[in-house]
Amino acid sequence: MNLAGKKILLGVSGGIAVYKSCELLRLLQKKGAEVRVCMTDAATEFVAPLTFASLSKCPVYLKNGAVEARPFQHIDFPRWADLYLVVPATANVIGKFACGIADDPVSLCFMSCTCPRVIAPAMNVAMYNSPAVRRNLEILRGFENTTVLESPAGELACGEVGQGRLMEPAEIVDYLEASDVKFRTPNSEFRIEPPAIPVAKDIDPTKDSTLPGYGKKVLLTAGRTEEAIDPVRYISNRSSGKTAVALASVFYANGFEVEVVAGPMEAAFPGGVKVTRVQSARDMHDAVMERLDSADAVVHCAAVADYRPAHAADEKIKDSRSQLTIELVPNPNILRDCTAARKARTDSTSGTAAHKQVIVGFALETDHFEEHAAEKLEKSGADALLLNAPVAADSGFGRDCVRFALVEKGSPVPPLAMGEKVDLAETILNFCLERLNG
Secondary structure (H helix, E strand, O other): OOOOOOEEEEEEOOOOOHHHHHHHHHHHHHOOOEEEEEEOHHHHOOOOHHHHHHHHOOOOEOOOOOOOOOOOHHHHHHHHOOEEEEEEEOHHHHHHHHHOOOOOHHHHHHHHOOOOEEEEEOOOHHHHOOHHHHHHHHHHHOOOOEEEOOOOEEEOOOOOEEEOOOOOHHHHHHHHHHOOOOOOOOOOOOOOOOOOOOOOOOOOHHHOOOOOOOOOEEEEEEOEOEEEOOOOOEEEOOOOOHHHHHHHHHHHHOOOEEEEEEOOOOOOOOOOOEEEEOOOHHHHHHHHHHHHHHOOEEEEOOEOOOEEEOOOOOOOOOOOOOOOOOOEEEOOOHHHHHHHHHHHHHHHOOOHHHHHOEEEEEEEOOOOHHHHHHHHHHHHOOOEEEEEEOOOOOOOOOOOEEEEEEEEOOOOOOOOEEEEHHHHHHHHHHHHHHHHOO
């Protein structure tokens, strides 16, 4: 199996063999794999998390959390991965895996993991040969899509000789390359779509006065618009709606009342979010302008068609294979009309609400990113634009990651960075909260 481009989650549990996991991480990276790390508390006693964070260039998932951590890493990390590799796997963590106990990052990721799993045991020979460990290893071998590597015999850290050594990092990499371990792929049966929102169904965050968005409302546009050529053909843009769902989820989880005006899209919105469905750009424009005044924040995420046919045929245009010319006319610019309406309110009244409303647009660019984003922000009148560039491999349309940067009015355009769409959503949320809170 070619490891290039594979996403590997490395679970590290506590034992003297932890130092070998650092070497394993580097070997996997040299093969072209992207690696993230989760650790048990015991593992941090042998190697500091900062070591793994520096090597992987990603915050380590730890039980006590971190400044960069999100509360759903036990779901996000394994969902991101194509393979979950636990090295070393101690007797303790093996027992948790076998018995369904999940009380640390490594066992939590194992529990929520839907990709293939490979486990490399490492412990004293007496522990390795104990009936409990033998039973637990046998149970794990019976788990679907789970591989338990053999522990070679040799001299152990304690000075004893016997089985229980950790397979050497180079041997683990060789095994992964030579074996029939089926990494998860975009079309794999093991891939599941993430839930629309990480909030329990019986909880309504908008009623929680401790949340930062309590008492505030956000209006989002989502999906794409479709401009009819005839009853069966249309002009549109590519959009799965995943970014809009991430935005709705993050705003809702932080206490905002969320209303969405959505064109056609594949991703599903969470319960608790009010969705108005539209088809064309003009429909979306009318729906947004109707709801604009009541929103504290407006985020224009939809992929709106810039043009529509001047005349849509009432019947299907027959396929004569002759040349067809379609006259196009511009659609209304929803973002600019929103900022113009806000300015009109501000000029006609001195009300704080008019000044407090935050408007964020999106700028999808494929070249000259900074130049085009700065120009669009200036013309739009928005407070900020989310510049996104869906041109990198394994990112963009229909994917969970994208290159993005938040461009603020009056500030230089920051460099684009690759991140998950939920990170993008959190960036916009934080900007809106800062502006709304003055």
